Each structure stands twice: as C-alpha cells, then as structure tokens.
Amino acid sequence: xxTSRSNGSERTVRCLYIDDDRELLELTRSVLESRRPAFDxxxxxxxxxxxxxxxxxxxxxxxxxxxxxxLDGLAVLESIRSRHGDDVPFVMFTGKGRREVAIDALNLGAxxxxxxGGDPSSQHGALAxxxxxxxxxxxxxxxxxxxxxxxxxxxESIGDAVITTDVEGRVTRMNxxxxxxxxxxxxxxxxxxxxxxxxxxxxxxxxxxxxPARRVIERxxxxxxxxxxxxxxxxxxxxxxxxxxxxxxxxxxxxxxxVIVFRDVTDGYRSRERARKQRRAIVDVSVDESITSGSLxxxxxxxxxxxxxxxxxxxxxxxxxxxxxxxxxxxxxxxRSTDAHESGRELVASEHPDYFDALETHRSIEAADxxxxxxxxxxxxxxxxxxxxxxxxxxxxxxxxxxxxxxxHEHVGDRREWRDDERRFVGEIADQVLRLxxxxxxxxxxxxxxxxxxxxxxxxTFDTPEDVCRRTIGVAETxxxxxxxxxxxxxDGMLPIAAISSGMPPxxxxxxxxxxxxxxxxxxxxxxxxxxxxxxxxxxxPQGPYRAALSIPxxxxxxxxxxxxxxxxxxxxxxxxxxxxxxHAAQALDQLEKERTLRRQNERLDEFxxxxxxxxxNPLNVARGRLSLAREDCDSEHLDDVARAxxxxxxxxxxxxxxxxxxxTAIETGPVDLGDAVETxxxxxxTADATLVADAxxxxxxxxxxxxxxxxxxxxxxxxxxxxxxxxxVGGLDxxxxxxxxxxxxxxxxxxxxxxxxxxxxxxxxxFGLPIVERIADSHGWxxxxxxxxxxxxxxxxxxxxxxxx
Numbered sequence: 001x002x003t004s005r006s007n008g009s010e011r012t013v014r015c016l017y018i019d020d021d022r023e024l025l026e027l028t029r030s031v032l033e034s035r036r037p038a039f040d041x042x043x044x045x046x047x048x049x050x051x052x053x054x055x056x057x058x059x060x061x062x063x064x065x066x067x068x069x070x071l072d073g074l075a076v077l078e079s080i081r082s083r084h085g086d087d088v089p090f091v092m093f094t095g096k097g098r099r100e101v102a103i104d105a106l107n108l109g110a111x112x113x114x115x116x117g118g119d120p121s122s123q124h125g126a127l128a129x130x131x132x133x134x135x136x137x138x139x140x141x142x143x144x145x146x147x148x149x150x151x152x153x154x155x156e157s158i159g160d161a162v163i164t165t166d167v168e169g170r171v172t173r174m175n176x177x178x179x180x181x182x183x184x185x186x187x188x189x190x191x192x193x194x195x196x197x198x199x200x201x202x203x204x205x206x207x208x209x210x211x212p213a214r215r216v217i218e219r220x221x222x223x224x225x226x227x228x229x230x231x232x233x234x235x236x237x238x239x240x241x242x243x244x245x246x247x248x249x250x251x252x253x254x255x256x257x258x259v260i261v262f263r264d265v266t267d268g269y270r271s272r273e274r275a276r277k278q279r280r281a282i283v284d285v286s287v288d289e290s291i292t293s294g295s296l297x298x299x300x301x302x303x304x305x306x307x308x309x310x311x312x313x314x315x316x317x318x319x320x321x322x323x324x325x326x327x328x329x330x331x332x333x334x335x336r337s338t339d340a341h342e343s344g345r346e347l348v349a350s351e352h353p354d355y356f357d358a359l360e361t362h363r364s365i366e367a368a369d370x371x372x373x374x375x376x377x378x379x380x381x382x383x384x385x386x387x388x389x390x391x392x393x394x395x396x397x398x399x400x401x402x403x404x405x406x407x408x409h410e411h412v413g414d415r416r417e418w419r420d421d422e423r424r425f426v427g428e429i430a431d432q433v434l435r436l437x438x439x440x441x442x443x444x445x446x447x448x449x450x451x452x453x454x455x456x457x458x459x460x461t462f463d464t465p466e467d468v469c470r471r472t473i474g475v476a477e478t479x480x481x482x483x484x485x486x487x488x489x490x491x492d493g494m495l496p497i498a499a500i501s502s503g504m505p506p507x508x509x510x511x512x513x514x515x516x517x518x519x520x521x522x523x524x525x526x527x528x529x530x531x532x533x534x535x536x537x538x539x540x541x542p543q544g545p546y547r548a549a550l551s552i553p554x555x556x557x558x559x560x561x562x563x564x565x566x567x568x569x570x571x572x573x574x575x576x577x578x579x580x581x582x583x584h585a586a587q588a589l590d591q592l593e594k595e596r597t598l599r600r601q602n603e604r605l606d607e608f609x610x611x612x613x614x615x616x617x618n619p620l621n622v623a624r625g626r627l628s629l630a631r632e633d634c635d636s637e638h639l640d641d642v643a644r645a646x647x648x649x650x651x652x653x654x655x656x657x658x659x660x661x662x663x664x665t666a667i668e669t670g671p672v673d674l675g676d677a678v679e680t681x682x683x684x685x686x687t688a689d690a691t692l693v694a695d696a697x698x699x700x701x702x703x704x705x706x707x708x709x710x711x712x713x714x715x716x717x718x719x720x721x722x723x724x725x726x727x728x729x730v731g732g733l734d735x736x737x738x739x740x741x742x743x744x745x746x747x748x749x750x751x752x753x754x755x756x757x758x759x760x761x762x763x764x765x766x767x768f769g770l771p772i773v774e775r776i777a778d779s780h781g782w783x784x785x786x787x788x789x790x791x792x793x794x795x796x797x798x799x800x801x802x803x804x805x806x
Contacts, residue, residue: 013135014058017043018050018076019065019093024116028063028093031124036132047071051079059088060135063127066094066101074104081109089134093127161241163260164248169194169213172257181241181264183234198260200241203228212245213258220255222246225262228269240269271421278425281310285432294439296331301341303436304334307409307429311422314412315389318433320397320405324566325349325356328406352378359406364426365394366418391416393423395430397437407433441573448577451479456584460591465489465557468592469499472560472585477501480577482562484546487585488512488519489558495519498558517541522551522559530575532568552578555586669780671804672702674737677711678730684708685715688724695731701802702780710776714739714796717770722793729789736782736801740789751786770796 015032019025025043032039042059044050047070054062062080066073073092080088092105095116102113112130116123161178165171170193174186182189182197189197193211200209215223224244231241242265248257285291285306290298304316317333330345349356358365358375367373370392371380383389389410397405407430455475462468469487476482486509488495496511514520518539522529529551534540540549548569552560560582564570627642678694681687692715700707711730718728722743730739746754754770770786773796777784782800789795 011038013039013060013131015039015041015061015063015131016050016053016059017041017063017093018045018047018068019043020045020068020070021065027120028124028127031120032128032131035124036128039128039131047076051076054080054084054088060138061089061091061131063091063093063131066092066105074101074108077105077108077110089131089138091127091130091134160243160261160263163189163194163198163262165194165213165258165260167217167255167257169211169217169258171197178262181231181233181239181262183237194258194260199232200225201230201232202226203230203240212260216245216247216258217255220247231262239264239266241265271419274419274421277310278421278428281306282425282428282432285429286435291432291436292439294436294441294443296436296440299436299440300332300433301334303407303429303432304332304341305336307407307426308334308336310425311393311409313393313409315387315408315410317408317410318405319347319408320437321403324568325360325403328356331405347379347383351382354378359394359396360403363396363398364423365392366423367392367394368417369415388412390414391418393418393426395426397430397434399434399437404437405433445573445577448479449580452577452580452584455479455581456587459584459588462588463592465589465592466498468585468588472581473499473501475581476560476562476578477503480562480574480581482550482574482578484564485560485562487554487558487560488523489554490514490523490556495523495558518549518551519559519561522553522561526553526556528552528575528579530570530572534563550575550578552582554582555590557586557589560585669701669703671699672704672707673699674707674730674732677704677708680708681711681715685712685719687715687719687728690719690724691727693727693729695729696737698732698737699804700737701804706776706779710773710798711739713770713773717773718743718794726793727791732803733797733799733801735803736797736799738795738797740791740795741793742789742791743793745788745793746786748788754786755784 013036017025017028019028022045025045029041029043032041042053042057044053047064047068050062050064053059062076064073064076071079073094077090077092080090086109089111090109091112091114092102092110093114093116094101105113111134114123114127114130159177161181162173162175163171163178163182164173170191171189174182174184174189174197179185179189184197194213195208195211198212200212201207202209209226209229212223212225222244225242227242229241230238232238241262243262245258245260247255248259250256285303288299288302290302293299300318304318308314308316314336315334316336318331319328320331321327322329326349328347328349330343333342333345334340335342347355354374355376355378362375365373365375367376368391370376370389371384373392376384376392384392387410389412391411393409393411395407395409396403397407407426409426452475459468459471459475462471469489473485473487476485483501484504485501486497486504487499488511489498493514494511495514497509500509512519514523516539518529518531518534518537521539529549531537531540531549531551533547534549535547545565546563547567548564550562550570552575554560560578562570562578623642627639631639674696675694675698678692678696682692715728718726718739718741722741727742728739729741731737755774774784777798780801782798785797785799787795787797
C-alpha cells in the first residue's frame with residue numbers, strides 16, 4: 001500500500017473483494033453498495049491481482065473467498081499479514097464450511113469468518129455487518145492509540161509495575177503493581193518527582209541510584225537498572241528490582257514522557273545469592289586441608305561451621321551409627337550463637353524408633369515443624385523443646401547403600417519451610433562428610449599399617465611361641481580393636497590353644513582337630529575366612545553367642561581367630577590388617593623354628609669340631625712324631641710321601657674346622673683396604689711361581705680377618721686348580737671386587753657345583769675352599785658368583801659390598 005490509510009473522520013468504507021466466481025463478485029458488490037451507500041467495493045477474480053491492488057491503493061477491509069485455483073484464501077491472508085501486519089481487517093467469505101478452515105483462518109489472523117450460501121439477502125447482510133464492525137473496531141483502536149499512547153504501554157505492561165512521567169520527570173500514572181511495590185497510591189504520587197516515589201539505592205554502597213527518568217530524558221534512549229538495585233518503599237521495606245526505563249514519544253516522534261517498567265526480583269536474587277553462597281561453601285570445604293587430610297575432629301568442625309553459616313541455622317551436628325545401628329553418636333555439634341563445639345551425645349534406637357526408621361527409609365528429612373512431624377516428634381521432649389528447635393533438615397550419610405549416619409541442621413525459633421536449593425545443599429554437605437570419613441579411615445588404616453610394620457621387629461624378640469602368640473593377641477586388641485581373639489598352634493594333628501584374649505570366657509573356645517570347624521578349614525586350606533554370620537556356615541560350631549568371625553592361617557603353624565557378637569562386624573580392611581599382623585607372627589614363629597633347628601645343628605657341629613680337633617688331630621700328631629723318628633732310622637723317599645699325606649690331612653682338618661666354626665661368632669666390621677689385604681696374601685699363601693696382580697684401590701666395609709681368609713682361599717684355590725705359574729688378578733667392581741686367573745676355567749654347566757662341599761678338580765684338593773668363601777660372603781650379606789675371566793680362566797665376583805672409597 002502506498003497511500004495513507006483513512007482516518008477516523010472519513011465515513012466511506014473502501015473494500016477489496018477477491019473471488020474467482022465473477023457472477024458472485026458483481027452481485028456482492030452491487031448488494032453491498034446499494035444497501036450501504038458508504039461502501040466503495042472494488043473486485044477482482046485474481047488473488048495475485050488483489051494483492052497487487054492492496055499494495056497500490058488504500059482499503060479499509062479485505063473480503064476473500066477460500067477455495068480459488070490461483071491461491072487459496074489462507075495463502076492470501078498469510079501474504080497480507082506478512083506484508084501489512086494487522087493494519088487491514090480481513091473477512092473470510094466462503095462456502096467452505098469445514099470447521100478446520102475457520103480455525104486456520106482465525107489462527108492466521110482473520111478477523112471474521114462469514115459463510116456463503118442460504119438466503120442471499122441474509123448472507124450479504126451478515127457480510128455487510130461484519131465489514132462495518134471490523135472497520136469501526138480498527139478505526140477506534142487507531143484513535144485510542146494516537147490519543148493515549150501511554151495507556152497502550154500500561155496495557156501491554158500490565159503484570160509488571162509501571163510508572164510514567166512527563167518530560168519533567170514527574171509522576172503521571174502508576175499501575176496497581178507499582179503502587180504495591182512503592183507503597184504510594186497514584187493519587188499521592190502524581191506530580192511528585194520520580195525519586196520521591198521510586199527510591200532506589202545500590203546494593204554495595206547503599207548510595208542513591210541516578211534517577212532513571214532523568215537519564216532517559218537526557219539521553220533519549222532506553223536505560224536499564226543496575227544489577228542488585230534495591231527499591232525502598234514508603235515504609236522503609238526493601239526489595240530487589242530489575243528492568244528498564246524507556247522514552248514515550250508522540251506520533252511525530254517527540255518525547256512526551258518516560259515509562260519505567262520494573263518487577264520484584266527479590267526471590268530470584270536471593271535464590272541466586274544463596275546458590276552462590278552454597279557453591280562457595282562447598283568449594284571451600286572441598287579444598288580444606290583438614291578434610292583432605294582426613295583429620296576427623298578438625299574436618300567435622302569445618303563442615304558444621306560452614307553449613308550453619310551458609311544455611312543461617314543455629315546448630316549443625318554430625319552423627320554416626322554405632323553398635324549395629326542401635327546408637328547414633330555425635331561426632332561434632334556446632335552451636336552458632338556461642339561459636340562452641342561439643343561431641344559425645346548419643347541417641348538410642350530403642351528410645352526413638354520412628355526417627356531411626358525415618359533415617360533408614362529417607363535420604364533426607366525436611367521437617368518444617370519437627371515437634372509435630374511424625375518422623376521427628378519423639379525427639380521433642382528430650383531434645384527439640386529444651387533447645388528451642390522448631391525445624392529440622394537432616395541429610396543421611398550413605399555408603400555402599402547403607403546408612404552410616406546423618407547431618408542434622410537445626411533451626412531455632414519459628415517454623416521454617418526448607419527450599420529446594422537448601423535440600424540440595426545439605427546433600428552436598430553430606431557428600432563432604434562422607435569424603436572426610438573416607439579420608440579419616442584411610443589415615444587410620446595407613447597409621448595402623450605403619451604400626452603393624454613397626455611391630456614386625458618387636459615381635460621377633462620373643463623367645464617362645466607362646467610369647468609370640470600372646471604379643472600378637474595383645475596387638476590385635478589394642479591396635480585393631482578386636483576384643484575377642486584366640487590363637488591355635490598345630491600339634492600332632494590337633495589345634496590346642498596357645499593364647500587367648502582376656503575377654504574370652506574359659507568355655508568360649510575349645511581345642512579342635514585340624515579336620516574340624518572353621519579353624520580346621522583355615523589351617524588345611526591356608527586361606528583366610530571372613531564370615532558375616534557364622535550361623536550361616538556349615539563348618540561353624542561357635543562356643544558362645546558369636547555371629548561374625550575372621551579366621552586367618554599363621555603359615556603352617558596354626559590359626560588366628562577373632563569373633564564378635566554382631567553380624568558384619570569385620571570388613572575387608574580388618575581382614576587385610578589382621579593378615580599383616582599374623583604374617584609377622586608367622587615370621588616370628590618361623591624364626592624361632594629356624595633358631596631351634598640352628599641350635600641343634602650347632603650342637604652337632606660342636607660335637608663334630610670336638611671330634612676333628614681332638615680325635616683326629618691327636619692321631620695325626622702321633623703319626624708326624626713317628627715319621628720324625630723314622631727319618632732318624634732310615635732315609636727313604638717313601639717318607640716324603642708320608643709327610644705330604646700328613647700335611648694333606650692337616651689341611652683337611654683345618655678346612656673342616658673353619659667350615660664348622662664359620663658363622664658361629666659375630667663379625668666385627670670396619671674399613672678394610674683391599675689392596676693391603678691382597679699384599680698380605682703374597683706373604684701368607686704359598687703361591688709358588690704364580691703371579692699376583694692387584695688392581696684394587698678401594699676400601700670396603702668388612703670383617704678384616706674374614707675378608708683376609710676369603711682372599712687367601714681364592715688365591716690358594718687358583719694356584720691349586722690353574723697350576724704354579726698361573727697369573728691371578730684382583731680388581732674392583734661398582735659394588736664389590738673380583739679375583740680371576742688365566743687358567744683352564746670351569747665349564748658353564750659345572751660352575752654351580754663349585755660351592756658344593758668336597759667338590760674339587762685339583763688332585764689332592766679338599767673341596768672346601770669355595771664353600772668357605774661362600775660362608776664368609778653370606779655372613780657379610782654379600783653375593784658370590786663364578787663366571788669366565790678375561791683370559792678364559794675362572795673369575796669369582798663378590799657383589800653387594802659396601803664400598804667406602806677408591
């Protein structure tokens with residue numbers, strides 16, 4: 001449309017009628033113009049032509065058929081609304097009577113729907129009335145719009161608070177919402193400067209905000225209120241408001257006033273502030289060192305203080321279940337008004353069954369009136385009323401699907417309805433408590449592990465198996481908090497009691513065969529057994545009111561057991577810690593057994609040494625004496641062979657004594673110069689024509705005498721097996737030293753035999769030289785290995801040596 005629309009003073013109604021029925025077009029035009037002289041009707045059978053005419057000329061209304069071959073009436077309507085909006089009233093005039101066509105037309109913006117058919121006089125009369133009414137409505141609407149633009153703004157903004165001002169910034173109108181929020185009536189406010197009625201201050205500095213009407217008047221554009229703007233009403237009450245102020249212009253675009261549209265956002269703002277505060281609290285708690293490190297007392301205090309401050313409640317407490325959920329014990333209870341903490345209070349399930357049941361069945365308990373809520377009412381007399389508590393918000397602590405405790409948030413004073421964000425927050429607080437408990441258990445577990453490792457040395461100092469067992473049970477009682485323990489040690493197919501807790505009654509346990517009960521099964525299989533309820537185990541035969549049991553083998557020595565009158569009293573951590581303790585006991589018992597075996601071996605060695613020293617050496621001394629007398633009577637080469645045989649026997653006796661005594665006496669270590677020890681070998685060992693080369697400029701930590709003996713044996717062994725002209729080298733390693741020769745060497749498949757006693761490849765060799773070397777190395781904690789030398793001979797390497805310098 002290119003020309004101006006008709007104004008309200010013109011009474012002619014210019015109408016465009018589009019219909020593909022040419023006869024109906026002419027008939028309808030004639031009837032309308034004859035019955036309504038003010039009607040000026042133009043017609044066209046083409047929808048596209050009609051749209052073109054609408055673009056070129058001004059019409060007060062459009063009447064259109066629905067079913068046309070070129071475009072249907074809905075398409076024409078949609079095109080008009082997309083180009084001209086609601087400026088032109090549109091009447092659908094069609095014989096198509098389907099209800100959905102009428103609905104579609106009205107949804108697309110048709111103003112009326114008139115059906116064709118029936119009495120022509122009636123249908124044309126209805127059409128004329130529809131056109132008149134819609135045109136009149138449109139003209140009235142436009143007049144109202146031009147005459148009172150402010151009213152349009154108020155009508156469109158009805159739901160929010162609206163205040164309008166003139167160009168001087170004085171109030172001209174207020175809607176009821178604005179009256180409610182400001183505390184001013186329209187009659188009282190009109191004519192007053194806006195800041196007198198709409199008093200706003202900043203949240204942070206509490207300074208008056210700039211007058212929004214004045215800002216709009218000066219800038220000529222819409223302005224917004226700052227975030228956190230506070231409106232102070234006539235009575236001094238405060239609320240947060242948000243939105244904007246915009247200019248009001250007349251038809252010529254001139255500024256005639258300002259409209260301020262605002263709404264109360266106090267609930268939303270406070271909700272966001274609570275959410276921010278809650279997030280900050282959870283972040284602070286989650287990174288707090290006391291919680292991360294698992295410090296139960298400090299961590300619990302951190303959590304209860306943070307929860308009380310964030311929720312603005314008077315008391316927050318952390319309670320944990322004990323005694324098979326029969327008791328709730330308070331770990332920390334924070335009183336915000338006094339900034340004080342306490343602990344140790346108890347609630348007993350038998351006295352508060354409803355509350356305990358509620359904790360089992362609800363993840364949280366939101367009791368606005370805890371004294372009347374059936375879940376918490378039984379707490380009134382003993383707890384709620386004496387402390388003035390009216391409302392409770394409890395979040396249960398759940399681990400592995402089981403309730404382990406509760407975090408109680410207690411409100412003193414009037415009834416308090418708990419919000420959704422507060423319920424979510426206490427759930428997050430409960431998660432942090434669970435994290436603290438987990439970290440505390442980890443700390444306790446690691447501390448117990450350390451103490452158990454420290455006990456490993458202590459437990460080996462006891463002299464008898466009974467003492468070891470008593471010490472083991474003592475540690476289980478004090479460190480692992482096992483009240484009832486028993487140790488059975490195997491003896492001839494039976495498992496008699498070796499030690500028992502003082503808390504166990506005399507008839508609480510009985511000796512059993514290795515084929516009987518849980519204790520026998522543990523001993524036979526060598527595997528630990530953890531029973532949540534012994535009554536469900538076929539082999540069990542409890543000697544008392546015991547339910548849970550933990551049975552652990554002590555190597556092949558016996559069995560450690562601990563029991564409890566509660567089901568599920570022991571868990572995987574208890575099992576692991578007990579197994580560690582029992583492993584130390586097993587090692588101590590192994591050591592005692594080895595010591596007994598060693599004592600018996602030493603006794604036999606003492607007897608052997610006595611025989612060697614007395615019963616063999618005495619006859620040898622007699623033989624040597626007789627040989628000396630024989631040399632005086634005759635001079636025979638056979639006597640030299642006898643002398644060599646005597647020497648051979650003497651060497652054999654010396655080596656046997658050395659082997660028998662090696663390790664019987666403690667070594668005394670200190671710095672020893674390896675080069676000096678090699679030089680001593682030159683003087684003490686008969687090396688014949690052998691060459692001894694020392695390239696060992698290092699000092700080792702060793703027993704000087706035994707190191708000397710080790711080197712002499714290796715040098716002597718090289719001369720005996722490689723010949724009198726052998727070259728023997730001694731040198732240093734990163735963690736020890738070596739002795740090698742350039743002799744024939746030892747085949748790889750025979751090198752493992754050289755440490756066997758009596759093994760020798762040299763004629764006349766005793767076979768004790770390298771076993772002695774091995775014994776001396778073992779007494780120092782060194783390793784000995786035989787390999788091939790640089791020149792193909794034998795190389796003996798001593799490693800694991802504490803090398804001091806070089």
